[in-house]
Amino acid sequence: MSSQVVIIGGGVIGSSIAYFLRTSDPSVKVTVIERDPSYAKSSSALSAASIRQQFSTPLSIQMSLYGIEFLRNIGNILEVDGSKPAIDLHEGGYLFLATPAGESVLRENHALQRSLGANIELLSQSGLQEKFPWLNVDDLSAGAYGVSGEGWFDGYGLVQALRKKAQSIGVRYVPADVIGLERQGREITHVVADNGQQYACDTLVNAAGAWTRKISEMMGINIPVYARRRSIFNVSSPARLTNAPLLIDPTGVYFRPEGKTYITGTSPSADNDPDDLPLDEVDHNIFDEVIWPTLANRVPEFEALRVENCWSGYYEYNVFDHNAIIGYHPDIDNCVFANGYSGHGLQQGPATGRGVSELILNGKYSSLDLSSLSCDRVLENHPIVEKNVV
Known part of the structure; x- marks a missing residue:
């Protein structure tokens, strides 16, 4: 049976x-x-x-x-x-950035990732500046970059x-x-x-x-496991960033290319992250108060940004x-x-x-x-x- x-x-x-x-x-x-x-x-x-x-x-x-x-x-x-699906996989890499306070954890994680076969490169402050000249590295000490095997789709x-x-x-x-x-x-x-x-x-x-x-x-x-809303913003900018990866700022704000624009977001603070918020609403305050200032600091050319589109989706968030x-x-x-x-x-x-x-x-x-x-x-x-x- x-x-x-x-x-x-x-x-x-x-x-x-x-x-x-x-x-x-x-x-x-x-x-x-x-x-x-x-x-x-x-x-x-x-x-x-x-x-x-x-x-x-x-x-x-x-x-x-x-x-x-x-x-x-x-x-x-x-x-x-005979029909082969395409998901537009782009292996543009992740770039985790670390200040001196977070460098030791970044290095520990990098050693583990490399030991398991992940193609991750550890970059010094000068290495970051050389590879990503549009990046403000003044407060950074290191970064971990996915050379291959990381990206978006x-x-x-x-x-x-x-x-x-x-x-x-x-x-x-x-x-x-x-x-x-x-x-x-x-x-x-x-x-x-x-x-x-x-x-x-x-x-x-x-x-x-x-x-x-x-x-x-x-x-x-x-x-x-709870439904936690996350807002995502599609932004345009006159900036043209060469080799832009999916960048994770030490603050948790991220961005990545999306065609000729960029998408960006971050998690709200733990004390402002209730369950089951409606998906037809977007947290515009988090963009104005957290995301945009962070992006403009990390990438000076992002001082000029315009939100083209935005939406919200749920994380199935394991609070444990x-x-x-x-x-x-x-x-x-x-x-x-x-x-x-x-x-x-x-x-x-x-x-x-x-x-x-x-x-x-x-x-x-x-x-x-x-x-x-x-x-x-x-x-x-x-x-x-x-x-x-x-």
Whole structure:
């Protein structure tokens, strides 16, 4: 008898899991329930869509190393009937900047990244000035630059490519919202949707992104993942910056090229970051008071900026330790979680899909061991400390 897997959430995480499940075992019946088939409010479509290896934990680095290989070969991997998807991958690199106070952490992270095979270059203050002559380095002591394997891409294109490939190999997508779960003992037996249907499952995957808590609460489980709004601004400037990467200022403000313009943003302060803010609003104050002054200081040519467009999307923010929660929950035998990526879900989607499919089909990880990201660390209060939170 073939297994039935129901995945709640059809963004990059859910669709990646669906793709890897069916690719690994075509006998598995996979149903994806997606509340927003237009992906108008999906984090997969609204994010800054980038990939890096500049993390401070080995597993995050390894997940993104696999992610970049997947993205580089996406045309062949996700080809459907001769049509090869394109996601406009641009390996422009990340540039993490450090003042003297942050240099030691930058150097520690760089040594770890290089030891795992990431192509990251450590630059001195003079090296930064030489490579990026438009950069104000007066208060900087070092920078870490991704020579290759880091950059940005079309996030909406990625989710559509995964979805179309999954559908082509037999995954069923249902446009509906989950309104209930039926449970017998230690298992979820059916998912109840607002289309009047119930979907039987041998395994349930919670990949609901910013709406994770809604699904978890139906199970009687508390997962520390919240919807945190992040505003992104598309700006134009007469500045023409050569070799501009995705730059991370020591303040946390970032920018990167977007064609002939730039996109920029930052996280609000912890005391001004409530849950579930409406996505149809944009935090213009953070641009005026934080982003623009920071950009004008770091790149003097950015004194002249004009906002061309702006939007907001959700981080599925793990307030416990900013890392993904992946794996079975000890209270429910047949429920797998894949949530809480805190801004790096797109780049870790391929590794998650591969790993979760292994866990469901084989009962263990066989490629990259994701067990340290399990729910157990939350229940046992053992956070994974990530120093490079963006």
